[in-house]
Amino acid sequence: MAKSSIFYTCQACGWHSKKWLGRCGGCGxxxxxxxxxxxPEAAVSGFRHAAFPGEKPRPLSKIDLTEEARTxxxxxxxxxxxxxGIVKGSAVLIGGPPGIGKSTLLLQVCHAMGKNGRTPLYITGEESLVQVKLRADRLGIDSDRILLGVExxxxxxxxHIEAQRPSLVVIDSIQMISKAGLPSAPGTLPxxxxxxxxxxxxxxxxxxxxxxxxxxxxxGMLAGPRVLEHMADTVLYFEGEKAQPFRVLRAVKNRFGPTDxxxxxxxxxxxxxxxEDLSRLFLSSVNAKTSGTAVISAxxxxxxxLLEVQALVTRTNFGTPERRVSGVDRNRVSMLIAVxxxxxxxxLGNQDVFVNAVGGVRVDEPAADMGxxxxxVSSFREKPIPSGVVLLGEVGLAGEVRTISYVGTRLREAARHGFxxxxxxxxxxxxxxDxxxxxxxxxxxxxxxxxxxxG
Known part of the structure; x- marks a missing residue:
């Protein structure tokens, strides 16, 4: 029997080394x-050959789009x-921090598919059937079409996939699944x-x-090798602050649609x-009589x-003034203070400056510079910004205001909310x-x- 060789693999990027190193030579x-x-390489399932049966190349104009029908x-x-919608036969990877609501979202998607006459299969490796049932009861979900399995x-x-042929399969989560024949533990790169x-x-x-x-x-990156994202047709990130009720589902890769x-x-x-109208929620508590408050369109x-940006400028009690931010880029704020x-x-050299994007939203685009x-300036001079004003524009190092994208879209949203x-x-x-x-x-x-x- 041949002696197996030992090597070391980076769990972040998949880089290999013959000896152990403290720092990965691939990703650092x-x-x-x-x-x-x-x-020896583990045996592969028959699905690999059935997925791409070796069809002859066909003219582009002869390909039937119903093959990629959406649900x-x-x-x-x-x-x-x-x-x-969901493309038939697509592989979607969804990631997010623990407790953000990934399982809740996908269970609701299964419920919606069941109401449309589809049969979803929900496989969990992290919870028992009773625990999933408790979550379903809390969400008001009770369907005979949703198939649950612990595996x-x-x-x-x-x-199960071969036997049931469901319209939708949820694997929660990939880090808990293991393949027989591989000596590595579940969750490892292989x-x-x-x-x-x-x-x-x-x-x-x-x-x-x-x-x-x-x-x-x-x-905040998906755990495991980067090849995991390359294999999937669509990669989604589910983000948000646990202290805030709002969650953002963002596509960073999509072979069947836009990523914006x-x-x-x-x-x-x-x-x-x-x-559907998040701006109205964020603007409901704007106080135009308070200095340091501005409305921007991100x-x-x-x-x-439309959301509110707040700044507080106050005299420092220490030798070095503080610069604290929440929801905005700290380096960008430091640059604006210098400008x-x-x-x-x-x-502002003897002033503490605190900047906050209200609602737990993260704003990284330069269009927020003006606001x-x-x-x-409003907080420093104790002069409130007049009500009904929205501020747009990128600020350069010379103090100039530069143009931004989607100007019309931002302005129409502001006009719709009465600005x-x-x-x-x-x-x-x-x-x-217009x-x-x-x-x-x-x-x-x-x-x-x-x-x-x-003035």
């Missing part, structure tokens, strides 16, 4: 190399992120890669859409509810979102088109914006 991750034993779940937000063996799962590979082939061979739940790392769509849900006692995918000091003459800068005035970059009105009954004030610098706001 520390303490990520795990000992593996090279074994509408009825959850409009969910369907939009997928590009219009961690890949071979048994593939057998197991995750092999199991995901077999499940993808099973989806193609049977026509069942397979949703694979994956864990995420501390950095997002779905927004609100976590309630009865489960996740789609939110983009979540292709959807505009305000240099171009507008604000003395953040004006909220800092009467918008301060935008110079030339923005030409790109915006934006309704809202006055557009074009500025080319921060000093012009300050002049229009406070």
């Amino acid at each position: 991750e520390w303490d990520s190399l795990v000992e593996e034993c090279e074994q 509408i779940t009825g959850i409009e937000e969910f369907d939009r992120v997928l590009g219009g 961690t063996s890949l071979e048994n799962i593939l057998g 197991q995750v890669s092999q199991c995901a590979n077999e499940l993808v082939f099973a989806a193609k061979a049977t026509g069942s859409a397979v949703f694979i739940v994956g864990h995420v790392t501390k950095q 769509e997002v779905a927004i849900f609100e976590m309630r006692a009865g489960g996740l509810s789609p939110v 983009m979540e995918g292709t959807r505009p979102l 305000l000091e240099k171009r507008l003459g604000l003395q 953040i800068a004006m909220s800092i 009467k005035k918008a301060i935008i970059p110079a030339g923005g009105s030409k790109e915006s088109g 934006v309704g009954d809202i006055e557009l004030i074009e500025v080319s610098s921060l000093s012009e914006a300050v002049e229009h706001l406070w």
